[in-house]
Structure formats: structure tokens, C-alpha cells
Amino acid sequence: MSVSTPAPKSFKVPFWAQILAGLALGVLLGWIARGQDLSWLVTTLEKIGGTFVGLLKLAVAPLVFFAILVSITNLRKVDDAARLASRTLLWFMITSLIAVGIGLVIGLVTDPGAGTGLTPEDGARPKTTGSWIDFLTGIVPTDVITPFTELNVLQIVFMAAVAGIAALQLGEKAQPVLTLSESVLELLQKALWWVIRLAPLGTVGLIGNAIATYGWDLIGQYATFTADIYAGCLIVLLVVYPALLAGVAKANPVQFFKGAWPAIQLAFVSRSSVGTMPLTQKVTERLGVPREYASFAVPFGATTKMDGCAAIYPAIAAIFVAQIFDIRLGVGDYLLIAFVSVVGSAATAGLTGATVMLTLTLSTLGLPMEGVGLLLAIDPILDMIRTALNVAGQALVPVLVSAREGLLDRDAYDSVGASPVDDEPADAPRRVPAAV
DSSP states (O other): OOOOOOOOOOOOHHHHHHHHHHHHHHHHHHHHHTTTTTTOOOHHHHHHHHHHHHHHHHHHHHEEEOOOOOHHGGGGGGGTHHHHHHHHHHHHHHHHHHHHHHHHOOOOOOOOOSSOOOOOGOOOOOOOOOHHHHHHHTTOOSSSSSHTTOOHHHHHHHHHHHHHHHHHHHGGGHHHHHHHHHHHHHHHHHHHHHHHHHHHHHHHHHHHHHHHHHHHHHHTTHHHHHHHHHHHHHIIIEEEEEEEEHHHHHHHHHHHHHHHHHHHHHHHHHHOOOTHHHHHHHHHTTTOOOOHHHHHHHHHHHHHHIIIIIIHHHHHHHHHHHHTTTTTHHHHHHHHHHHHHHHHHGGGGTTTOOHHHHHHHHHHHHHOOTTHHHHHHHHHHHHHHHHHHHHHHHHHHHHHHHHHHTTOOOHHHHHSOHHHHOOSSSSOOOOOOOOO
């Protein structure tokens, strides 16, 4: 009688390790391309990174629309939905205020505009600027097609919210539309999940092209400003968030980062909260947040929860621009920065870059718009850490609210393990509501 031995398990490189490997390879190839002046390699890296981001953005408009619509209608499945929604918004505001406060302190202590060698003549007015009038009037679209063709996420969110609220009012009559919407959302998320699996390759192109294009000289010229942005984001990510988890949620911060790391990592590389949306939703659910609540909180956060782009960055950038143009800011100006960060964060809309938010802040303070031009060159380097912090915050708040309301699955939180990308089956699509 023969005894069969089990087949050895095949070794599989974890997703996080694939991303790190892509990051290292990208830095190496970018350094070689810049040092050896290999234009063909720069072009190749640019095409690889651009294709990856293009694939992520391809589904942005319909994904945001159906994710917001479904998330609003899912509130009918949650007890005391209004309370959860208000608590979610409250914690968005609290964490944003903490983040902008840290940004202001860092900017005031370090003087990021001093010693750069930059002058007002080095600046240039951006092609598009943000103002409160544009922000408020721009929420309502003039037609239903243009927001999708021009990728105006804020207007898409408005239409989705209207459709979701209308569906709630119609009740059973709207069920066929809701069923179709949920199916379309699952389809979009499954397709985007395949794109996410290409993230290691996209990392090589994005990081390699950034190094080859900008090099280290540019970072050196903006050394203090760059260090300030990274330090501010890391303080919020590694000090403030763990303190909130331990103090408010009574949860182990290590477990949070263990579960949320895949989404944070992808956000750093892709620079797109919306593109990271399915993965953010997945890790939030795996951390023990009920699916019905997560499917509302994460998409909501994707367009309004921007601690990196809408709090840390505009606070330090405003101080930087004021110093370059030799303009003194007072206490009232700093309070205005905090106000803009909390109220105007939806203007960032979860896409790469925070230029609209910066112009909104500068216009509110009366600072020269030419200051934006001083920062555009370094923006891609800064946007990586900003987006990583954005996504971390979008996963954090649902955990805090769920814990406070007694909804958090503590067993799931305490046992969260391997990356959801590694676990995702190839043949069984799962519903993964979104986040930015």
C-alpha cells in the first residue's frame, strides 16, 4: 500500500513585496536612465507608468457614480444610518483639523521658503485656478454627459447622490435600478482589481520616470519643503492615527497597518485615491467594519477625506509661497487655512495632484497665484506621500466610528492577515464597494 505525499505548496511572492521590488527596480532604472541619458528608457518608463495610471482612471467616472449611488442606498440596511453618517463626517473634520494644525506648526518652525534661491519671477500662474465661487457653482453640472467626459468627479458625486436619495425615496420601485447598479459596480471593481494586480509593473514605470525626469537636484532645491510635507504626513500617519486607534477605538494600531498596508502602498505608487478605491474598501471590510457601513463611509471618504492633499500640503505650501513673495501671514490667515482644509477638501476629488486645493487656499488668503508654479515641478514627488495618507485616513475613520458604535468585528480586526490581493480568487468576483 503506497502512501501519497501532499504536493508541496508553490511559493508566492506577497503583493507588498512585489510593490517594493517594483519600487527598487524603478529607482534603479530611473537613476540609470538619467545618469546615462537614455531617452529610450525614459520613454519606456513613462509609457509603462502612464498606461497603468490610464487604466486606473479609465473606470473612475462610472466607478465613482455607481459606488456613491450604491453606498447611499446601502444606508437603508444600517440601523441609525443618520447617526453613523454624522459621526463619520465629524471624524473626517476632527482628523483634518489635527492634520492642518500639524502642517501649520511644521511650516512655522522650519521656514520652508527660506534658502531655496527661488524668487517670485520663478513662479507662473496655473492654467486653471480654484475659487469659492467656482467650487460652489461647479458642484451642479449643466448636463449629465460633460462630467463624465471631462472627469469632473465633484459633479459626478453630486449626480450620484441625487440619484441615490431619489432611489431611497422611491423604495421598491427603484429596486431594478439598484440591482443593475450593484451588478455594474461589481463588474467595474472586478476589472479594476485586475489593473491593481499590475501595480508592481506600474510602480517600475511611475517611480522610474519620476527619478529620470526630476532627479535628485530638484528635490535638493526644495529640500526643506519636501521634508516638511513628508514629515507632516508621517507624523499624522504614524503618530496621530495610532493614538486615535489606541485611545478612541481601543484597538491595536499594528493590526490596522497590517490590514490597511496594501491600500496605503498602492496609493503611494498610483497617486490616485479613486484608483485605489476597491482595495481600500476591501481592507476596511477585512479590518472588521460592517460591509453595509463601509460601502458608504469609504466612497464618501474618497471625495471628502484628504488629510494629505487638503490639510498638510496646503498649510505648508501657503507658508512657503508667502515667504517666497515676502508676505506676512497672521493668526487670521492661519485660521482661514484651517477652514479651507476642512470645508474645501472635496475640491481635490480623489485624483492625482492637489493643485485645485492649493489655488483655493491661495485665493482665499489673497496670495499670488504665481506661487503655484513654484511647486508644480516637485508635485509628483509630494503627491505620493499625500495620497498614501489620504487613503490611510479613509480606512481609519470607518474603523474609529465602528469601534465607537460597537459595530467593529474585533475578532476580524485582531486576526487580519495576508494581503487581500493575494487572497482574491481569480474566478469569483466579490463585491467591493469603493473609496478615494
